[in-house]
Amino acid sequence: MFNRDRWKEILEVLSSNVFRTLATSFGVGWGIFILIILLAAGKGLENGIRADFGDIATNTMFMWSRNTTMSYKGLPKGRRFSFKIEDVLAINDNVPNLRFISPRNQLGGFGSGNNVVRGLKTGAFNVYGDYPEIIRQEPMTITSGRFVNHNDIQDKRKVAVIGVGVRNELYDQGETVLGTYIKIQGVNFMVVGTYQKKDDGGGEEGQKEIYVPFTAFSQAFNMGNDVGWMAITAHDGSSISNLKEKIVGVVKEKRKIHPDDKRAVGYFDLYEQFNRVESLFGALRWVAYFVGVLVLLSGIIGVSNIMLIVIKERTKEIGIRRALGEAPWSIKKQILMESIFLTIISGMIGIVFGAAFIYGVNAVLDSVGPVDMFVNPSVSLGVVVSALVILIFSGLLAGFIPAQSAIKIRPIEALRTE
């Protein structure tokens, strides 16, 4: 293949009619260009939507209690119940492959009144009693101090981690935050850290939260063993969607709820939502490949056509070569290589133009600021490699029929052609 004479000949043949070669290669280049652009656009959309998800652990479900709708074991329907802290242990014992189970209790919430006081300032904030693992499920950046830790849980320490939104409302500019006290529903908590969440489009709400240790929360606000809701994350290998039935089943048994009572336990499967979006991305990619390859196909047919014409023009030459003793497969190889070479070169040009185009779009996006649901359209090296594979394959495809027809010509007939 790396034969000087062969390459020399390929170049001679392709450069013998420059305009025709260019026109042919345009078809293939255009096809690859479209493919790259489509994939990049899909990727941009994907990036945009992924940015909305942030780095939330997506393999997660949230679970909360509601009223029962069926009577069971002598208990009436319409009963109000609460998860208990022992349910967490039961889930942990009975369901494998779970990474985190974070029970949580909550104060405040949408529309409720002021619940936090510091000196003369007051505010309405969501207050969560949480385990330290929650920071892995709902990522946030600790901007000063620390987050809740297991010693806090153990000792039921009344400490709090507050969001920047809380700090802005309760503290003056430049005031020391760490070590000060805030009063949550009449109970003092010491502030040990501040956090900032990534802006996920939810406005300021995410920054106006207060995290305190779960145990301290239960004690301070008379929750007993009650658990308001749970955030449960599975290990990466196993999907939470497959485990949720089992988790809910364990809880139902512990709380004496009829196994068929579908409404007693409410849950939200983040992974399922995420998967739905994921499969949309998959479909988008598929459409991009489909359309791109179809456009490319017309380019390939163009190459194939030109190769057929080239062979027609060179019929006599092929006859001479065969009379001089060139083996048929050698002629076939020559034509296939010409076709692959032409396809790859024009494809490369298409890729380069595609990349330049994407670069331009990115530059424009950067200068006009963020656009909704569209971030950093790009193609990965993997896409370029697969584009190259497609090109080599299409070059073979384009050259195959012409090569076949070239060796079908018998030398004696080829020599007679004038």
Add this chain to the structure above:
Amino acid sequence: MIQIKDLHKSYKMGKNSLHVLKGINFNVEEGELVAIMGSSGSGKSTLLNILGMLDSSDSGEYILDNVPIKDLNETKAARYRNKFLGFVFQSFNLINYKSAAENVALPLYYQKVPRKERQEKALKYLEQVGLKEWAGHLPSELSGGQKQRVAIARALAAEPKVLLADEPTGALDSKTSYEVMDLIQKINDQGNTILIVTHEPDIADMCKRIVHLKDGVIIEDKKIEQVRAEQYV
């Protein structure tokens, strides 16, 4: 060198079949210079094509240098052609985008001779036909006689057992024809076996043996006193 026994060949033309060769028998010894003569349609070109393995016979035997030539697929035929035969055509059949030297080196390329050796040999054979200075020229820059001499150099380059020439002087004026024949005679003098198809009696007279074909059979096969072409050059 060549043994042919009872060779038959017919072409199908629609419903009719045209019997072109009707049982040809002849032998060629090493070092002979044979002219195959006949009017058009006598089957002389068909015979040459079968000898050149460009076409296959319907029946009969063909033995070339003690190798029976039969059941050839294209790959095998290509190898035999490359190894045993050198071709000279009426219309020269040089590849027009390759220089004279590249054209001469072509059969060597198919023999997978290394590049450097190929170039040396090509120059050597170009020198032998007196065209060393024209090595870098394209066929379009050469005269008819020069083109045919390049073609002869190309046919010689592979050092074949037999040289087959199909009307080698058909496209040349008589002066150039004699020059080419002079060259062919000199190559023959070195011991090469050469077969020439021609319908020009003066060209045939410059060979050592004339085989006369008519309607697909040999009607005359005689050895003659060779007329040297030198005297006309």
